[in-house]
Amino acid sequence: MRDGTVGGNGFGTAPNPDHRGWDESLYRDDARAYAPGAPSGTDFGGDDGAGSGAGPDADPASSDGGQEPPERIPGQRGAAGGGGHRRGGSRRRTKSRKRRVLKWVSIGAAVAVLGSAGAAYGYYEYLAGKIRKGERVSGSSTVAKTKANAAGKTAMNILILGSDSRNDPEDLKLGGAKNTVGDAARADVIMIAHLSADRSNMSVVSIPRDTRVNIPACTDPKTHEKFAPVNDIINASLGRGGAGCTLATVQNLTGVYIDHWLTIDFSGVVKMADVVGGVEVCVKQNVDDHSTPAQPGGSHLHLKAGKQKIYGETALKWLRTRHAWGSDAARAKAQHMYMSALIRQLRSQNLFTDPGKLNKIATTAMEAFEVSKEIGTPKKLYDLGMQLKTVPSDRITMLTMPHDADPKAPLAHYIPSADAPQVWSLLRNDVAMDGNGKAKTPASGAPATTPATTAPQGPAAAASDTIAVSVVNGTAGTSDGVATPNRAGGIATTLKTAGFTKAEASQQTKPSPGTTLTYPTSSGDQGKADATAVGKALKIPAGNVKASADVDTITLTIGADWKTGTDFSKTLPKSGSVPTTAEAVNGADTTGCMEVLPIYRW
Incomplete structure (x- = not known):
């Protein structure tokens, strides 16, 4: 042996x-x-x-x-024992x-x-x-970690990045552009994968790599080089402190706390496409993403029209193609088609009765990805995969950040549009972006998406006139930076009218993109019950009531998502209320097909 x-x-x-x-x-x-x-x-x-x-x-x-x-x-x-007789x-x-x-x-x-x-x-x-690992965050960000809701469950947000670095010889062979060897890496793909607290649905939001944003001060965790804040294209953040800098940039842009990041490079894409047995995509016309005088470079993707499985280098070319589709936003749409098909492909394979196949995919994935260090073990990555696996395809939504042309470079870059905050609100409030999990409208006619405000299991709330509440004006948020005057005082008055006579407006301000209602962790179930009662008075869902070690009394921070009114439920997005400008696609949809610009057809 x-x-x-x-x-x-x-x-x-x-x-x-x-x-x-x-x-x-x-x-x-x-x-x-x-x-x-x-x-x-x-x-x-x-x-x-x-x-x-x-x-x-x-x-x-x-x-x-x-x-x-x-x-x-x-x-x-x-x-021994005296013989046989x-x-x-x-x-x-x-x-x-x-x-x-x-x-x-x-x-x-x-x-x-x-x-x-x-x-x-x-x-x-x-x-x-x-496994290759790195720091979760390496830039300045004040977005707080998501707390468990009243049911004790927490949503999860994962940043998925695709690096265009050619500094590795294996990546250089695949990516071309030899003149960029030695340059800082850029993020060709930037996606936020949101897994709901109850693990029933998932959404994937792409941020076009050519979006102009404020990149915070970052420090490269490997070289310790410091980078000052700058207004630049978001894909540059990867080279200013690694994935942790991009994570901080995305948090500041969206107000959404990012739990983990995963980064994959060119060679990793090739390996993963092969090990899963190819991924199905579709083009309406024959495509050849060649170099032109107006658009030099190109991915050199060459496919016939129709549905087909792509492997290895062809998969990489698909994910990198931009010119043939017409824009970086259209590239995100093609990436969504690929990702949806990849998920369906993995779900169709009965990997868990085939240890050899499972081991091969596991080994390839460990080599292909770099991850934030808090999930940098095989067990944690496996557990993460198991959570993602539970979501059915028709409860997965792929979409792109709504955007407008950048006034500084309207033909090349983007800025978030007025519809973008709606998408960020859906993520922050853990509202499903698909309509497939919506309950039927009750006979009373009340909308099915009205947030639940019932008190959780546990002790009853104390008398309302004994519950102290601190109300903070955070309406300056992170979008326009403009606060609603006397907003905290107005809401404190509303609470007093409802019987919470100890509600007081805080003299401090704390800009917040989203409204939060927290209670001291040390107050336990009683604190939860009291805070939920406060939320009920303002129609804040029980699921939004969270424990926090950073407060010593029940604290209501009014965010940029609630600048007017006293009924918070009116500000909440409803299930499936994704702006049309986000071009959402359901993960079970197999009818999508990419349109090819005439100059790139053959």
Whole structure:
């Protein structure tokens, strides 16, 4: 039997991971969660550990290659115990034989378990060694981490970036543009993937890479180089402090807290497209994204009209194509088609009954992506993938940030349009962007999307006139920077009229893109009940009431999304209320097809 421990000749280096298994019982109680279809303790590593056949159900006579050890050869006389003619000797020999058999079975089982554990640990370490990690944030941002809602659940936002760097020889071969070698990386793809708190729906919002924004002060975590704030195209943020700088930029633009980031480069795209077995896309006309005098460069994508699967370098060319579609915003639409098809492709493959295929995809993914360090282990990435896997395709929405032409460069760049805050509000308030999860309108005629304001399970709220509330004016937000005068005082008066006589307007201001209602973490369930009662008076959903260690009393911060009125529910976007300018596409839609500009047809 091979040595199954790290440093031996088994899985210490995992030279052929496609044939290796992975027993997550090393760090998770449910050993089967990562090897579906296999019993706990199963060894997927060929003859590593379990190859001897020893085990509880094994034939004892064959536990050592079919031959018994010398001390228990049948018929042997003169063994310890006084010889074969002693009365009761046969029974003793039988018991002795059973004890020896049990000993050998136990030893075999122990070796099998240790071998499997060693193999699993070795493979886990092999995968862990493939992961590249970086700082979650490396720029200045004041957007607070999302708190759990009243039900104890939290939405998740992941920033997905595609780097155009040619500094790696493998990327240079694929990406061309040799004159950019040594340049700072730029973000060709910028997407926010939002997974709802109840994990029932997901939305993916693309920010065109040519959008002009304010990039904050950033520090490169690798070189420690400092970069001053600048107003520039958002794709430049990646080269001013890595993905953590782009994350801070996106947070400041949207007011949405980003939990994690994932970055993939050219070679990573090629590897992933091949390992999943290709991704289906569609073009209405034959396309050739060639270089022209007006638009030099090009991706050199060359496809016939119609639906087809693309692989490797062709997939990379598809994701990079811009000129043939007509704009960077149209490129985002093509990327959405690719991503939706990729998700459908992965869901159609029964990977969890095919450990070899699963391991191959896992290994490729670990090599293809760089991730923020807080999710930089195989287990955490696996758990993240499992959460994304639960969302059905028809509850996934792909869209692009609504945008206008940039006055500084109207033919080349964009700025967020007046519809963009609606998209950011949908994300911040965890409102589904599809209409497929909407409940039917009740007989009373009340709209199905009216936010729930009922108190959570737990103690009853205290008397309203005993509940202290601090009201903060944060209406300056991060968009126009203009605050509504006396906004905190007006809402405090509304609360007093509703019986919350201890409500007071704070003299401090705290610009916030979204309205928040928080209570001290230390106040526990009673604080939650009291804050929910405050929210009910203003029609703030119970799901928006969150605990915070940063406040010492119930605090209502009125954000830029609630500049007028006393009924917060009127400001909330409804399920499926995505602006038409966002060009939303449902993840289950397979009818999309890219239009090709005439000059790029053949």
